[in-house]
Every structure is written in C-alpha cells, then in structure tokens.
Amino acid sequence: MPTKEKTCIQCKPANAETQNEFLPIGGLIPMTTIDFPNEIASVLFCQGCQWKCPYCHNSHLRGFQAQNIDYSWEKIIGFLHKRKNWLTGVVFSGGEPTLQKNLIPAILQVKKMGFKIGLHTTGCLPEVFKQCLQIIDWVGLDIKTVLDERYSKITGQYQSHLQVLESLKYLLSSGIDYELRLTLDERFITLEEVEIVQKQLAELKTKPLKIQKAILR
Numbered sequence: 522m523p524t525k526e527k528t529c530i531q532c533k534p535a536n537a538e539t540q541n542e543f544l545p546i547g548g549l550i551p552m553t554t555i556d557f558p559n560e561i562a563s564v565l566f567c568q569g570c571q572w573k574c575p576y577c578h579n580s581h582l583r584g585f586q587a588q589n590i591d592y593s594w595e596k597i598i599g600f601l602h603k604r605k606n607w608l609t610g611v612v613f614s615g616g617e618p619t620l621q622k623n624l625i626p627a628i629l630q631v632k633k634m635g636f637k638i639g640l641h642t643t644g645c646l647p648e649v650f651k652q653c654l655q656i657i658d659w660v661g662l663d664i665k666t667v668l669d670e671r672y673s674k675i676t677g678q679y680q681s682h683l684q685v686l687e688s689l690k691y692l693l694s695s696g697i698d699y700e701l702r703l704t705l706d707e708r709f710i711t712l713e714e715v716e717i718v719q720k721q722l723a724e725l726k727t728k729p730l731k732i733q734k735a736i737l738r
C-alpha cells in the first residue's frame with residue numbers, strides 16, 4: 522500500500538467527516554482475476570458484519586474498529602489512482618459492505634474514476650442493496666443455507682432468510698450479472714440441504730449455485 526500518493530480534489534469524498542471515518546476498510550487485495558469475472562480487480566474489505574457464521578474466515582472484520590491508518594480512504598483512492606491504467610474493476614467486499622453508511626458515495630467516487638464495480642454481499646440489507654444495484658456492474662451474493670427458518674442457524678439472526686429472499690428478488694429484476702455462491706461446511710449444512718437450496722433457486726429461475734468447499738482451520 523503506497524503511503525505518499527496525491528489525490529485530486531475531484532476524487533475526494535464529498536462529505537467525508539474525516540478521511541479515516543469515511544469508509545472503514547479492514548483489508549485489501551491489490552489485484553485479483555478471480556473475485557470479479559472478466560475483470561482485473563482490487564478487493565476492498567469493509568469492516569462490520571451483523572451475522573455470526575460459525576465458519577467465518579473474516580471474523581477480524583466483523584466489528585467496527587478504529588480505522589486502520591494503512592487503509593484510510595485517502596490512501597485507497599491514491600492506490601487506485603496509481604493503478605487505474607491496468608486495473609479494470611474494484612470489488613467492495615467485507616464483512617458486509619452494505620452496512621457502511623458511505624458505501625454509495627464511495628462506489629460513485631470509484632466508478633467516476635473509470636472502474637467497473639463489483640459487490641460481495643450477504644443480502645442482509647435489501648433496501649441498501651437495491652440502491653447499489655442502480656450503480657454497480659456485478660454482484661457476488663452469498664447463500665448460506667436453505668432459504669427458510671434454517672437460515673438463522675448459520676447467521677445467528679432470526680428470519681434472516683427473508684432479507685436474502687428480498688435481495689434476491691431485487692437482484693433478479695435488476696438485470697445485473699451475478700454469482701450465487703454457497704460455502705459448504707458439512708459441520709453446518711448437509712448435502713441434502715444443499716440440494717434443497719438448489720431446488721429453491723431453480724424455482725426462482727436463478728443461475729446455478731456455485732458451491733465452494735469451506736477451508737477448515
């Protein structure tokens with residue numbers, strides 16, 4: 522991460538309280554070709570998540586901590602500026618990025634720099650997600666388990682499946698390209714339950730579910 526880059530006035534956050542509070546970032550992948558299909562992208566990991574998945578690999582991002590100075594928004598923008606000739610996309614990931622109150626202005630700012638925008642989300646805040654769908658190019662939506670009361674066994678939040686179903690509805694009507702992915706950890710979801718999820722999604726006429734094996738630690 523560069524530390525002494527300049528940022529043009531046009532690219533400064535319009536309503537930043539301070540640079541450190543604008544969008545709390547807990548980590549960054551400088552370049553990836555696997556997190557945003559057909560793009561060479563950076564991934565920004567936003568802090569904060571309200572769910573409690575037992576296999577979470579980003580538990581250090583769940584809380585809203587004091588901003589890591591290495592990832593201040595000003596430095597992130599400087600980093601993207603320096604690479605805008607060969608990066609094509611930026612992914613807002615987490616944690617859960619839709620919990621960030623400045624997510625929309627942050628996306629608009631990065632989009633204005635010429636990047637395509639990807640969003641990794643759990644779909645836990647359907648109304649914020651709906652707003653994002655108007656300005657982003659691609660979505661990676663996590664599906665945790667069967668979309669009924671069993672969802673809360675993974676997320677720890679009562680009736681969380683209703684939020685995901687609402688987000689899925691917005692996604693499908695948006696026309697934006699997406700990927701639905703499920704982390705398979707057989708300690709918490711059975712293969713029979715995965716089949717039920719696949720049937721539920723087929724009824725909703727979604728793209729096929731991508732299943733990724735959990736990395737056990």
Ligand code: SF4
Binds near residue numbers: 572574577578579583
């Ligand atoms: S939604 Fe993602 S970040 Fe949040 S607890 Fe689950 S795995 Fe971790």
